[in-house]
Amino acid sequence: MKAGSKKRIASLFLASVALLPTLLFTAGCSGEKVTVLRVFNWEEYIDEGGEGSYQYDYEVNEDGSAPPIIEDFEVWYEETYHTPIRVEYSTFGTNEDMYNQLQLGDTYDLLCPSEYMIMKLAAEGYLQPYGKEFFDPSVEENYYIRNVSPYIKNMFESNRINKADASNNATWADYAAGYMWGVTGFTYNPEYVDEAELKELGWDIMTDAAYRNKVTTKDNVRDSYFVALAILYRDEIEALDPAAPDYGTKLAEIMNRTDEETIQKVEAVMHEMDENIYGYETDTGKADIVSGRIWLNFAWSGDAVYAMDLAEAGEDEDGNETASTLLNFFIPEECANLWFDGWVMPKGANRQAAQAFVNFISRPDNAVRNMYYIGYSGVIAGEEVLSYVKDCYEVDPEEYENAEDVTSYDLSYFFGDTVEADSAVFYADVEQAEKRQLHAHYPTLEVTARCAVMDYYGEEANEAINELWSRIKSETLDTWAIVVICVGLVLAVTVVLLIIYGGKIDFFRLPPKKGYRRIRSESCKP
């Protein structure tokens, strides 16, 4: 190629690069003004349409289409408020990732962190409260307040958002609208784990030698810390009277202890756990419990339902056929963790649009869509959600020969007055009610009453616990071992250096005397 043509190509290239921003700019500016709603949510935590979505599987729409719920929201919003809207949807992997994004100055209108992160954000002044209009049940579009479960509503109204600041009486309900909730427990394989023994051991199974290398915990400090607390203060927890009015407060106090002495004791328990468990995981546990590699998997209720479904269908996560097994879910009787994820608005968010979004996804039919897609339990009650739950779990007692195999399941604490009286009590398979999907999906009041919420520990305690976590996760060496290894490394490096530069310094032989040339004696042999 000639030099001239090279130049021409280069200038063409540069010209196109220079033009590009102009082109993009004009493209972006065309069209009318559209409201933008920036939503920041967990990965795979909303109905994304297509295969696996409720509308797809049940062919809800006449044309068989199954759009993502966000597209439906955009259509609904324009129909209802007569302004076009565009949702900019992005996702995060952990609460901490989300927090970092916020700190870096990213702006959003709506976030979906877990309860402790909501408390942290509120304590640091990131959040703006919901408007009064959001809580007006007389407005048709206020689907959240009209349909939220009374149990959740009460929970959000009775937990103060900033426990460190006594003068601040704001509750979760002021700043957050619930989305999903659940409990923690164990998914276990009844083939290997004896139920009676499990009941007796509870969380202690994590440190029980009989289950060495057969149980996993979560690879994050808060969940593991909670387990260690439950093991540590078991006697104290069991001494509490569940009937006492202050039972919940006392339990929450124990399960949120972060004083120095507790942290020290917890460290010993966590070391014991570390020795005994198969490993830490965030995602592989589901596959491992289904394949039978482990016997027990510390799990969030939604994940547990997913794993049980997979195992029952005889599939692994990639859809390959495996033997069908029945897994169970066990919520330790002494105490379990009750968690919530909720929608919050950072300061400066478009409140009207954000509230509209929360309301839209809280419409019972949409709540069912999201629950169906992601497998967790939503905070929304109402007839449609109840009938979805009943579709999944209600049985006809007359079909059962043995009356003991059927039990009456009471979810009226959750559905309350959002449904007709007594309709939230239905017949369910006793296995489902006591240890399978239903038990994980919608535990009864008896179970949830024994659960505690984990608060935000505060900056100082948080740091102490993170340091504790890194001590647990790493092997700690003695000083002498560090010194020995370091010296060894330096020696090794020296040897490597000598080998590399050894070619230049011939250290196997003395240099020849002056005036003589070096000659290889052995090669001179006849």
Added chain:
Amino acid sequence: MRLRFSRKLLGVPYAVFLIFFVIIPMLVILFYAFTDKEMHLSFGNFIQFFSDHTKLSTIVYSLVIALITTAVCLAIAYPVAYILARSKMKKKFVLLLLFVTPMWINFVLRINAIRELLSWVGLLGEANYFNTIFGMVYDFLPFMILPLYTTMLKIDESLYEASADLGAGWLTTFSRVTLPLSMPGIASGITMVFLPSMTNYVVSDMLGNSKVTIIGKFIYEYFGTNWHMGSMVALILLIVVFLSTWLTGGFKEDETVRGANL
């Protein structure tokens, strides 16, 4: 003024890339490493790192894991590369391909396969450190073989003939011809294996069930909670990496084989 194009202008995109994706991020890391939560200049992270047993232990552990991985890789790869380079086979690239093709398969897939394999043998969850090193060796072996192979291929056959003519035995030939001439390959192989095996925590998480903590995982965890400490650990790792590259002669300019074929 008329803008004149010179060939130097073609370097501008690269320079821009360097500034935005290499130099500025490094400065940001440096800034975070030496500031505290209130963004004041502080050496607290530095002091805390070197006075904390856990952190020192972790870095020592990762060094040892990386060192063993590198040594095992070298021990396996050297004979393989030697045989490949010296064999008179016509289609020896097929043999080479056998060693290199795994690199073209997705990394996570390979590690998952190893995980299944180890679980089948019964080692998963039993020997976490062994599994981690095993996975790393498996993963990084091609990075050792390739540079070794290309350097050895370049060794002139006449040198071996000369060595034989002069009566050298195989050991002498090896120590005086093959080894010194393949040094550049060894050096680049070491850098290519040593550095990733200090940080690749996907292997230690998947095969060691997250019970093995190496420095890469440490940095990851700190970036969830404390960016300043995370940056300090990253910076210290950077220094270790820089030193080891320098020690193995990675900055020598006459070296042409580095990264060949990769």
